[in-house]
Amino acid sequence: MRSSSRLFATYAAASLLPVVALGALLLQDYRGDAAAQGREQGLAQAEVIARMVIAPVLNSGGSSTLGDADLSRRGLTAEQFERMREATQIAVYDGSVQHLRVRGFTGRVIFSDDGSTGSGVPVSDPDFRSAASGHPQARVVTGRTRTIRVMRPLFLNTGQSVGVLEVYLPYQRIDDRLQAQLVHTSKRIAGGLVALYLVLGLLAWWTTRSLSRYAADQRHNALHDALTGLPNLAAFRTWAEAGLAESLRDGQPGAVVLVDLNRFKEVNDTLGHHAGDELLRIVADRFRARLGERDILARLGGDEFALFLPGRTGPEAVALLAKIRERLSEEMVLDGVPLSIEASFGIALFPEHGGRLEELKQRADIAMYQGKRGTADIVVYSGDGIGHSHQWLVVQAELRHALERGELVLHYQPKVNLADGEVRALEALVRWQHPQRGLVPPGDFLPAAEHSGLIVPLTEWVLRRALTDQVGWSAAGQQWAVSVNVSARNLEVPGFPELVANLLAETGTPARRLVLEVTETALAGDGEAAARVIGEIAALGVGISVDDFGAGYTSLSHLREVPVDEIKIDRGFVSDVIDDPRSRAIVRSVIELAHGLGSRATAEGVETAEIYRWLVEAGCDEAQGYLIGRPVPWPQVAPEFEVPKTVSEAEGAVR
Structure with a gap:
């Protein structure tokens, strides 16, 4: 469970980073879209000023004046200047325009709402050059306040370009509106990302729990017999070797026992393998009922079982196995057929008969086969190497x-x-x-x-x-x-x-x-x-x-x-x-x-x-x-x- 929690925490932290990055990217894109929207509004407002305020004044001059292609040379008549001043005062007064200049291609200020003839955007500025060539430009500039600066070409009714309109529009109202939209959108994005993160977190939690359970099942299956649920040969070897090392270190005796069911094949051949499988499950349960907490029971394969009995002397091991034998031999009913099962037990003691698990198993195996061919079904290894028949x-x-x-x-x-x-x-x-x-x-x-x-x-x-x-x-x-x-x-x-x-x-x-x-x-x-x-x-x-x-x-x-x-x-x-x-x-x-x-x-x-x-x-x-x-x-x-x-x-x- 602890490893599952660590895995979930790691997954949650790892998934948080891309979610936060996605949110930041979306907000950045939206801010960029908002700025672009402000520039578009500035261009549209400058278009209105140029067409509705400036162009009518410029087109009101005489024919000779209208033929001049550059306001720097042409200038304005007194009447035109006065009409333009009156028209622009309204826009400046109501705050829709902060500052306005009409300039020739040389940069000369032909008209300014405040009467100034200097400053302004340099002729070398890319926005000025672009506007002079017929392409309007808008930019948000920062001074004491944020302002939209628009550079726009001026055209006569004939379509002839005669100068550049330099107009400064207030950005605050646009910015306030965009900020309100940004806050609203940010909340929606944040809510969506939080929901996404929670979904990802739920999926991560479910996945890590499933993986943890799957890994635990795999570990269990790798070490246990699928039929009886007992430890298998690999688990018995690992656990018994560890128990044997501990017992020898502490000077404690013990026993390794191999068990083989007698005439098990007859049950399979007579009643079928499903009955044989059920018999093995019953045998495993009857074994468990007589064993202590430290004892290890395993199924090695087929009808062969192994026991590791730490802390037991030879007589104690024999006495325990006698109780197990008695329990095993109790009648059971399989497919409506009453029967009893017998088993052969071979015992090897440690440290008397060896200090290695494989050595003890071999000697327990010898004792077990000696029992199968003799009259006793519980046999302790005699130490003389005789186990199977002389033949x-x-x-x-x-x-x-x-x-x-x-x-x-x-x-x-x-x-x-x-x-x-x-x-x-x-x-x-x-x-x-x-x-x-x-x-x-x-x-x-x-x-x-x-x-x-x-x-x-x-x-x-x-x-x-x-x-x-x-x-x-x-x-x-x-x-x-x-x-x-x-x-x-x-x-x-x-x-x-x-x-x-x-x-x-x-x-x-x-x-x-x-x-x-x-x-x-x-x-x-x-x-x-x-x-x-x-x-x-x-x-x-x-x-x-x-x-x-x-x-x-x-x-x-x-x-x-x-x-x-x-x-x-x-x-x-x-x-x-x-x-x-x-x-x-x-x-x-x-x-x-x-x-x-x-x-x-x-x-x-x-x-x-x-x-x-x-x-x-x-x-x-x-x-x-x-x-x-x-x-x-x-x-x-x-x-x-x-x-x-x-x-x-x-x-x-x-x-």
């Missing part, structure tokens, strides 16, 4: 050697254009050719890679191998793009966009021929950081695809932040479009959303001709699945897919 540790060690020995292979699944069945791209899917266990599917080793950091070199290997293979099929005449999956950890690694750029340059692959598939959960964590990295990659010309859309928790704001070329609809919805009206509605909505974002909509898990034809009618762009082709080495991919006309043909293709 995971074995997989991680063997996978590291597999990378070194070249045991990994890539299979490719085609993505086809739904309209004509033409293959448009291949998705690279990694397989492990284990020397003893044969071909190991990704589900058996990718989770271990994700939690050990091996996902980073593994993704680099997949990218390099896929781009190399793409060079091979391009040489064979196939212009297919290649899609490669990347994880949230890849987006967190510094220099990942540079790695992609270097691999493209190394293999000579055009950037447009590479598509990186990012899961929704990668965007749901630290969305701002992920969007920044994705933006850098997209700037290279690489396509960006959102994988498994609908299975994660990406908000629409995340999609707005990243340049998306493709949205892949999760197979869980695609497989049910024939029998489930809600799945059909969701798939249609995702297709419309993709097209609204200027992206392609690609359906995953297409296994029947009936689904294929429905997707065509729904306007989906591309598809992949067992109906189209199973993952195989790239030389075995057929360049075209023959769209089956019947369900039996589809079943045969899948078999």
Whole structure:
């Protein structure tokens, strides 16, 4: 609010200056107009004097006199002089004229109302010369009083110029009238400008308040999860690091806790994502009900939460989490279905288990996964480094050697254009050719890679191998793009966009021929950081695809932040479009959303001709699945897919 007030004060002061300047300019212009109006009145009055008083006298002389072109030589007859004196006395007496002279072109005073023959405007004066040449001039002059001085040529009835009329008219009455008009106009201008300033001030106040609220909303959205309103990963990292530093400085214990909901995916798959979203909101509320003021609760993404519990010992943290677990497990009703939720808690204590937040999170993660695979759902890190099952540790060690020995292979699944069945791209899917266990599917080793950091070199290997293979099929005449999956950890690694750029340059692959598939959960964590990295990659010309859309928790704001070329609809919805009206509605909505974002909509898990034809009618762009082709080495991919006309043909293709 204070910054908003400062902004308003600055805006108000800044807008006052041009308003005042505008007022001064308008008044100055009006004063100039008033002076011009005074001169015009002086010229008009001098015109009347010249025509009605002077000209009749000059035209009353003899023929010889009338023929002289200059009053300096011609002069006035006694009769003319007397008539002019009588005529001008009336004007001088009633105050309409202060002083009057009739002069020849040489400057000689032929007649003066006071009988003087000297002084007057010099012949060299520009106004005198202008009047002598036939052009009247008026000027406001200042002496003891302000006076209008008019220099006007004198003409005979024949149109011949014979001299100059020098007349001084009182300016006070004109000035008083103009001043009265000026005061009246100034008040109106001032009133208008004050009203304008008040309107500008009101607009400034409203704008600054709106900007302040918008900035506050943006700050809040950048640090909070849109679904639950909880702090997100970025906020948790910032606030927990500050709290950890303070606790360590004061010698206070505490705990970092990671929480993962058990069987949450079953709720999504059974009741739909709207029920899953409602479940997460209920879980967040139940968490809040048991936490203290200093405790920090955050949603890291998906069904994973984090807690920072300062000032609590290990037993105190376990006791608190037991109460939270009890509250979480209370029955709730979603879509008319009663259910209860369970969770796994992993605890890392400080300073016992470390003094850095990332170190504590890693150890809490180990403890949490140990609980998921054991009998206890609240597990304190044991300090021996054992968290996941022994089998995971074995997989991680063997996978590291597999990378070194070249045991990994890539299979490719085609993505086809739904309209004509033409293959448009291949998705690279990694397989492990284990020397003893044969071909190991990704589900058996990718989770271990994700939690050990091996996902980073593994993704680099997949990218390099896929781009190399793409060079091979391009040489064979196939212009297919290649899609490669990347994880949230890849987006967190510094220099990942540079790695992609270097691999493209190394293999000579055009950037447009590479598509990186990012899961929704990668965007749901630290969305701002992920969007920044994705933006850098997209700037290279690489396509960006959102994988498994609908299975994660990406908000629409995340999609707005990243340049998306493709949205892949999760197979869980695609497989049910024939029998489930809600799945059909969701798939249609995702297709419309993709097209609204200027992206392609690609359906995953297409296994029947009936689904294929429905997707065509729904306007989906591309598809992949067992109906189209199973993952195989790239030389075995057929360049075209023959769209089956019947369900039996589809079943045969899948078999």
